[in-house]
Amino acid sequence: MNHTTQETIVEDAAILCDRGLRAYREQDYKTAIPYYQASAQLGSSAAMCNLGYCYYYGRGVQRDKEMAHYYWETSAVLGEAASTYKLGDMHRNGDIEADESVAWLYYCRAWRLTRHEKDILNYPNICLRLAQYGEGRLTSAQRAFFASEAAHWFEKRIHMGDPYSDDGFAQARELYEKLAPQAL
Numbered sequence: 001m002n003h004t005t006q007e008t009i010v011e012d013a014a015i016l017c018d019r020g021l022r023a024y025r026e027q028d029y030k031t032a033i034p035y036y037q038a039s040a041q042l043g044s045s046a047a048m049c050n051l052g053y054c055y056y057y058g059r060g061v062q063r064d065k066e067m068a069h070y071y072w073e074t075s076a077v078l079g080e081a082a083s084t085y086k087l088g089d090m091h092r093n094g095d096i097e098a099d100e101s102v103a104w105l106y107y108c109r110a111w112r113l114t115r116h117e118k119d120i121l122n123y124p125n126i127c128l129r130l131a132q133y134g135e136g137r138l139t140s141a142q143r144a145f146f147a148s149e150a151a152h153w154f155e156k157r158i159h160m161g162d163p164y165s166d167d168g169f170a171q172a173r174e175l176y177e178k179l180a181p182q183a184l
Contacts, residue, residue: 052075151169
């Protein structure tokens with residue numbers, strides 16, 4: 001495959017994923033699914049991740065945690081941070097084999113994927129999980145740092161109009177206030 005053909009495939013995958021995302025945001029999940037599927041077939045890790053969300057929450061498809069796991073695992077291998085931390089959640093919550101150690105490894109890997117660019121959609125969620133579940137693995141100061149980072153970035157999302165960040169912000173803030181005095 002020549003370079004131009006590969007670029008075209010990547011562009012097509014991005015366009016299809018974007019169309020799926022627009023439909024998803026409008027809660028038109030039945031329309032989003034075929035766009036995500038086509039984009040995923042072209043190799044889009046973002047589309048694979050989004051399909052994982054659709055299957056996990058039953059949006060536009062029958063709820064199927066095994067399919068969610070499949071898409072998130074495939075996407076995580078390609079370096080998708082959201083899929084990586086969602087795999088951690090699946091292990092932590094017992095959606096697949098419950099294993100807190102494996103969950104922790106996924107959270108750490110997700111953080112490594114986002115720590116430099118601080119992807120506003122995923123970074124706060126990942127930092128919150130490190131703060132919440134780092135007891136016995138991190139110092140109080142480290143956990144307080146992650147809680148502070150999570151609160152800061154959730155607050156940015158709130159200012160951008162994200163309706164899903166209030167709860168994460170409250171959890172991060174509460175955890176920071178609990179951990180900060182212990183960190184001194």
